[in-house]
Amino acid sequence: MSLAETHVLMIATDGFEESELMKPRQALLDAGVKVTLASLKTDPIQGEVQGKPGATITPDITVEDVDSDDYDALVLPGGVGNPDKLRMDDTTVGLVQEFFDDGKTVAAICHAPWLLVEADVLDGKRATGWPSVRTDMENAGADVVDEEVVVDGNLITSRNPDDIPAFVDAIKQALTQALETADE
Known part of the structure; x- marks a missing residue:
């Protein structure tokens, strides 16, 4: 089995944290995963590096x-503006619900769990995120912890750019498990 058989969306x-999009994307591409980037429009989107243009x-x-x-x-990469804009888009929120269901x-990494809150998929789930979104996550029913990566069923969450290696490893492991399950 090969991750080349998998496709990630x-x-x-605008406002995505550059490392949280670029590094996982490149790591997945390097592993042979097909990666498609979707946005609200197909014009170039602007990343940020700690609040400055990236x-x-x-x-x-x-x-x-x-x-x-x-x-x-x-x-779902983080950044402050990125998930804040996306959680106001019904199509994006609907896609999060659909994938989850x-x-x-x-x-989701960093501030991206805001989309999980909006999609109402956190109730009863163990998860993590950037400190400023944790209260929102708890209010949505999540058991919030402070760990570099948390896997609860089909949900993977991480806190910040320092967690990207563990975040990517968890994604690759989940894709591998999905391939194995599909072959059974």
């Missing part, structure tokens, strides 16, 4: 054109 918009990247598709059946997992891996 990433969703981001790199831009051009999305492959709009969230409106995403068919969740085409993907094995959803990865279909039992597909949903991975």
